[in-house]
Structures are given as structure tokens and as C-alpha cells.
Amino acid sequence: MTEKFIAGRLPLAVAATLGLFATTFAAPPALAGECPNDQVAANAMAPVDTGPKGVTDDVLASIDLSSKGGDWKGNALRLRKLVVQPGGVVPWHAHDARPANILIVEGAITEYRSSCKVPIEHKAGEVTAEFGDLAHWWKNNGEKPAVLYSADILPPMESDADAM
Template sequence: MARLLQVTRPAAIALLATTGFAALPATARAGECPADRVVADSNRAVETQPRGVTDDVLASVDLAKEPAAVQNRLLRLRRLVVQPGGVVPWHSHGMRPAIIYIVEGEITEYASTCAVPIDHRAGEATVERNPTQHWWRNNGSRPAVLLSADFFPVADDPHMM
């Protein structure tokens, strides 16, 4: 008769950390470009105009007035609602890092740094940084709601996607 071995959670974690994890294949996290599909200049500016999207600034902080004293930059939080078929047009994150959180729905990203479209679902967050240039489209049947926090150059258009 086989004996059942009981392993405590800490022991199981230690066992996986020292033996099992190394054998697991590397996979992309949800909402990221698969490692084997990361390439420079893979997608171009297909959609250059917003369509079916609202962009509301919820709050911003003038970083020049904070202890960090970062001149000409805002820390900005926006809510974007992208209707089915809607588009967030081609834009760059060369000088504007951001974090996007998908609150509701699904949306597809077409990035200059990935050879395949990247699907993002509710509950996921994604980082946008240099050299990312991209556009997004809601290919689903219901609105996608996104929160965008970015390090925004004050001189730029305040509703730049």
C-alpha cells in the first residue's frame, strides 16, 4: 500500500524553489508580449485618430510643487472608456511612462515592441515605458474601462492618449 506524504506549505514552496521552478518553461504573464515575440519596430501607426473613446482626467499632481521637485511634470490619473470597436490611437511612451489598469472588459494592444497583438483583461495591469509606441482597440462586445497613471510632460496636450 502506498504511503501518502504530507508536506507543509513552507516545505512545498522550498521544494519548488530549489528544484521544480527551474524545470518549468518560461511563459509570458497575462497581458504581456510573449518573450519569443518581442521585436523592435514590429507594428506601425495603423490607427492614428481616437474613435469611440472618452478620456477623463480624474486627478493630477504638479510634481514641481512636491518634495521631489520634478519640473514640468504631472503625476496624472485618467479614466478611459473604450467602446466596442473603439480605438486609443497610436502614441509613444518615449518620454511618458505609464501604468494601465484594466477595470472592466477586454482590450487589445498593438505595440511596436511585439510581433503579435497583446490581449488585456479586467484585473490586469501593464507598464508602458520607453521605447513603447502603440495603439489599442476594443475588439470585444462591451466597453473596456481603463485607469491610466502617467508621468506627464506639462507642455503636452492634456488629453494626449
């Protein structure tokens, strides 16, 4: 049987062999920006008492969710841009009442999480979800600014200035 090579395509037998080779010998995918399973533990890292350092926190947009009534009264959905300079710190804070999604768009930043025994490195292009029994702080250990976008739900009685 002859196999026909079509521009840009491998013959089926070659493609299948390469696929089998790749799945047999490839390393398992790394979970970027997550705590390694063997390092997860309750109260793995103690709170650090530091204020913000070398970080700007600009609210780009905010939506008052009160019109939705009920449990939404007093909450706000906001989008922020944080720029953390080299050596800069986002201080220790909790997410039990303030869920957030963080997108790292430039640079890298290290997270020190209450539920992880080791620091977690987050690189540009990664997203991390913050919610529940989580407290942490961040530090830019790199040589260039880290730029992050944060979308979070700000609970009642908490001001923009109080919540990094």
C-alpha cells in the same frame, strides 16, 4: 505511524505528494498581457494613423509636480479613467517621455505594440507598465466596454488633450 487529519488540512504526506505532482505536471505560468518572448522585436509593428474612436478619457485627479523643482518643473502626475466602447480605438502614441501604468478593470482590450509582432490581449485585473522605447495603440475587439485606469506623468508642454 498514524497521521492525524485536522479539519481543513491534509496530512503532510498527502500535501507533499500533491505539491510534487502539481509542480511536476503543471503547465508553466502564462505571462498574462505580455508579448510572448519569441514575438518580441524592434519595430515589429508600424504606426497606425487613426484618431481616437469610441473612447472617453476623463482626468480624475492631477498633481502639479513643479514644486519639486529641477526636472519635475512643468510635469504633472495624473489619474485618468478611459472607457473604450466595442470597436473603439486609443490612437497610436509613444511613451518615451510619458511613463504610465494601466489597470484594466472591466472588459478586455487589445494592444498593438511597436515591440511585438502579435497583438496582446489585456483582461480585467491585469496591469501593464508603459515606458521607454514603446509606442502602441489599443482597440476594443470585444462586445462590451473596456474600462481602464491610467496613472501617468505628463511631461511639460504636453496637454491633457494631446496625450492618451
